[in-house]
Structure formats: structure tokens, C-alpha cells
Amino acid sequence: MKEELIEKQSDEIIRLFKSIHTVMGCKLQSFAKRYGFTAPQIAVIFHLYKAPGITLNELSSHLMLTKSTVSGIVTRLVNQGVVIREIPKANRRTIRLSISEDFKKHNDILNMKKALISGxxxxxxxxxxxxxxxxxxxxxxxxxxxxNKHSPK
Structure with a gap:
């Protein structure tokens, strides 16, 4: 009897998280479209605004996406003039990512993020x-x- 209740509650928690994820994804997609971006692109923009100069690996980790997926998103944003890749002189093997000054000059990223959170x-x-x-x-x-406590290490 108790196991049935636990299974029912577990299923309901999973269903609710999936529902929240879906609704938030739709809202993010709709929001991003207003600015001419996809949801993953707007997520990259917001992360780079908050943490300029991070690496592709760090960004991938923050977004919980594969490095190749994030690399593709970044490449499209570089081609649009939104993101810049910088190779520091101290470590030429590292590529740092930032929002371009031109994009920042023409877009209020902080207000964009506030509008998303508000919505x-x-x-x-x-x-x-x-x-x-x-x-x-x-x-x-x-x-x-x-x-986190019960996840395998």
C-alpha cells in the first residue's frame, strides 16, 4: 500500500516538473522570438551578459547542454555579431566568449532579462x-x- 502511494507521488512529481519545464520553455521560446532569437540563443546571451569571458566548456556546463550544441549556438550568434570570441594572449588555447559591444549598445540585455522573468x-x-x-x-x-544528496557520485 505504501509503495503504491510512493509510486503515485513520484509519478505526479515527475509529471509536474515536466509540465513546468514545458510551460517555461514555451514562454522562453515566445519571448526569444520577439527579439529574433531562439530560446537557446537568448539563454546564451543572458549567460554571457552575466558572466562575460567564460569558456565554451563553462557555458555548456551552465546551460546543461553538450559542448557541440552550445558551439553551434555560439557560432550562429558570432555570425550575427552578437557574440565575440577572444583568444587571451596568456593562454592561446583558451577561447573566451562575450557579448559584442555593438549588441550591448543597441540592446538593453538587463531589461530583456527582467521582462522575461516578469512574464x-x-x-x-x-x-x-x-x-x-x-x-x-x-x-x-x-x-x-x-x-543531490541521493544522486550517485
């Missing part, structure tokens, strides 16, 4: 009881902790 999360929680939001955040943190 996906802020507008929803704005009308919620702040204590309920904190409970939700705490529950998500606890679940993340438990998942």
Missing part, C-alpha cells in the same frame, strides 16, 4: 501571499537538496 515568474507571484511564496521556495530548495 514567467514575477507576474505570477506578485499576487500571491509572500509567506506562501517563501514556503514554495523552501520546499523546492529542500527537494533539490534531497535529489
Amino acid at each position: 514567467c515568474i514575477s507576474d505570477i507571484i506578485r499576487n500571491m501571499d509572500p509567506d506562501k511564496v517563501e514556503e514554495f521556495i523552501k520546499a523546492l530548495k529542500n527537494f533539490t537538496y534531497l535529489l
